[in-house]
Amino acid sequence: MxxxxxxxxxxxxxxxxxxxxxxxxxxxxDTESKETIAIENEGKTAxxxxxxxxxxxxxxxxxxxxxTGNLGPNAFMIFEKARIKAYQCESGSVRHAIEKLExxxxxxxxxxxxxxxxxx
Amino acid sequence: xxxxxLSGKGGTGKTTVSVNLAKALKANxxxxxxxxxxxxxxxxxxxxxxxxxxxxxxxxxTDNCTLCLKCIEACQFNALLxxxxxxVIFSNLCHSCGACEIACKFDALHYELRETGIIEKGKSKxxxxxxxxxxxxxxxxxxxxxxxxxxxPKALNIIDCSPGTSCNVVHTLKHTDGAxxxxxxxxxxxHDLKMAVELVKMFHIPFGIIINKDDGQxxxxxxxxxxxxxxxxxxxxxxxxxxxxxxxGAILYDFTKYKNVFDNISQNLKEVL
Numbered sequence: 001m002x003x004x005x006x007x008x009x010x011x012x013x014x015x016x017x018x019x020x021x022x023x024x025x026x027x028x029x030d031t032e033s034k035e036t037i038a039i040e041n042e043g044k045t046a047x048x049x050x051x052x053x054x055x056x057x058x059x060x061x062x063x064x065x066x067x068t069g070n071l072g073p074n075a076f077m078i079f080e081k082a083r084i085k086a087y088q089c090e091s092g093s094v095r096h097a098i099e100k101l102e103x104x105x106x107x108x109x110x111x112x113x114x115x116x117x118x119x120x
Numbered sequence: 121x122x123x124x125x126l127s128g129k130g131g132t133g134k135t136t137v138s139v140n141l142a143k144a145l146k147a148n149x150x151x152x153x154x155x156x157x158x159x160x161x162x163x164x165x166x167x168x169x170x171x172x173x174x175x176x177x178x179x180x181x182t183d184n185c186t187l188c189l190k191c192i193e194a195c196q197f198n199a200l201l202x203x204x205x206x207x208v209i210f211s212n213l214c215h216s217c218g219a220c221e222i223a224c225k226f227d228a229l230h231y232e233l234r235e236t237g238i239i240e241k242g243k244s245k246x247x248x249x250x251x252x253x254x255x256x257x258x259x260x261x262x263x264x265x266x267x268x269x270x271x272x273p274k275a276l277n278i279i280d281c282s283p284g285t286s287c288n289v290v291h292t293l294k295h296t297d298g299a300x301x302x303x304x305x306x307x308x309x310x311h312d313l314k315m316a317v318e319l320v321k322m323f324h325i326p327f328g329i330i331i332n333k334d335d336g337q338x339x340x341x342x343x344x345x346x347x348x349x350x351x352x353x354x355x356x357x358x359x360x361x362x363x364x365x366x367x368x369g370a371i372l373y374d375f376t377k378y379k380n381v382f383d384n385i386s387q388n389l390k391e392v393l
Contacts, residue, residue: 048259049198049213056192056201074210082203 001031003101004063005094006054010038012095018069021050022118027094028061031102036094050118051075058084067097067106076112122269122277123147123393124296126320128312130283132304133332133356135159136366138280141300141389142247143373144382147276149244151251152292154237154264159280162371165242165249171271173252173264174233176216180207184228194223212259237264239271248273261288269295284312285319293319298393299327300353305339313341317350328353328392330385351392354385 006023008015017023021043029036039061043054051071055078058066066079066086079086087106089097100106125138134153139162142149151157178191178200185207192200192207199213200220211234221229237254252268254261265288272279272295279296282288293299299320303313313329320327327350331341334355345352356362365372372378 043198046198047196049210052198052201052210052213056198059201059203078201078203078208081206081208 001065002061002063003029003031003065003067003098004058004061005029005066005097006041006068007038007094012036012098013093016067016069016089016092016094016097018090019118020066020068020071020075021046021052021054023054023068026054026058026061028058028063029094029098049074051115052078055079065101067101068109070113070117071109072115072117073112074115076109121275121298121393122150122272122279122296123389124152124279124281124293124299125302126281126289126293126299126316127283127302128285128314128316129303129306129309132302132309133330134283134302135162135280136332136356136372137300137302137330137385138278139163139371140373140378140382141386142278143371144379144386145276145278145389146246147278148248148250148273150268150272150277150279151249152265152268152279152288153282154252154254154261154268155282155288157251157253157280160240160242160249160251161369163244163247163249164369165244165247167240167242169239169241171239171241171267172235173237173239173267174235175214175260175263176218176231177211177214177234178209178220178229179232180209181228181230182206184226186226186228188226190223190225191220191229194219212257215260216263236260239264239268241271262291265291285315289319293323293325296323296325298325298389299323300330300389301327302330302332303341304333305331305335305337305341307340310340310344313344317348326393327351328389331355333358351388353388353392354381356381 005027006017007025043050051074055075086109151159199210201208236258252264303309
């Protein structure tokens with residue numbers, strides 16, 4: 001299983017970013033190989049549709065699960081349609097978020113948050 | 121001649137000024153604040169014509185689509201997305217630029233029209249009125265503003281703009297010959313007035329300033345206008361009575377006490393333009 005996590009950095013110790021479409025990096029952790037890769041989020045600088053661009057990147061990487069703070073309406077709809085489960089994590093490092101998911105401590109995102117929350 | 125009424129800060133009185141100036145100058149009133157048009161609340165015109173505003177949006181013919189994804193690469197607005205065997209289109213992000221249709225080598229994309237707003241025309245007593253109304257939930261005001269500005273008659277038009285200095289205001293200013301900047305003597309009013317002045321200067325059109333909710337003092341707006349040699353076209357006093365009249369949806373120009381205020385502004389406006 002591949003887990004995509006929105007993050008401020010490229011390493012496991014780096015913090016999770018609560019923003020989905022406007023985060024700096026996505027870390028993708030493979031539960032079988034126990035390896036993590038980090039990709040730069042192309043949605044970060046999008047003029048609009050950041051969540052869509054970000055979601056497309058994760059779809060292309062064939063992730064099965066997403067961990068983030070919140071999803072806007074577009075990204076939420078995309079993952080629902082692609083049958084990718086999204087989980088909410090409020091804070092902590094990426095490594096911590098993965099541990100929480102594995103211990104079944106994260107709540108599934110069942111509602112989209114408001115749009116444009118990641119703009120800064 | 122098109123005269124834009126803009127403000128920078130919201131809630132300074134663009135619509136109040138626009139409606140009353142249209143009356144005083146016997147001009148047409150045009151509501152270009154298509155995201156929240158409110159001039160008709162005061163003018164209450166008989167609507168005589170309604171024209172839908174339609175934009176082009178892509179549709180996918182799945183039989184022809186090879187999932188080459190060139191369309192997604194071509195889109196600058198992230199309006200297209202691939203999920204498994206589908207191309208999903210977010211039509212409200214689409215700018216109708218046509219890039220995806222050109223990029224598709226398999227004739228799998230074509231454009232169809234989608235309604236995003238409406239233009240209403242009517243008359244309020246002797247004042248001809250027009251307004252653009254963007255459908256709720258639509259993010260792009262540009263097409264409605266463009267169509268509205270194409271339809272304004274060749275006459276004296278008072279154009280009630282959107283607040284701020286965003287694309288919506290820029291779209292409107294492209295079609296105007298002069299501008300009236302409405303502000304209020306607060307730090308926020310002054311800050312946003314400066315932005316509006318900068319914007320208007322880019323269009324090289326004459327402009328003047330109206331101070332609403334004026335306290336009659338040598339306030340920060342007066343000082344700013346003096347220092348920068350800008351014309352103050354007039355002031356509207358800070359008064360509970362005006363707020364009361366406004367709250368009833370009545371028009372200040374219909375009250376003899378305030379008719380003068382706008383007649384004076386009109387006179388000064390004619391001199392500046």
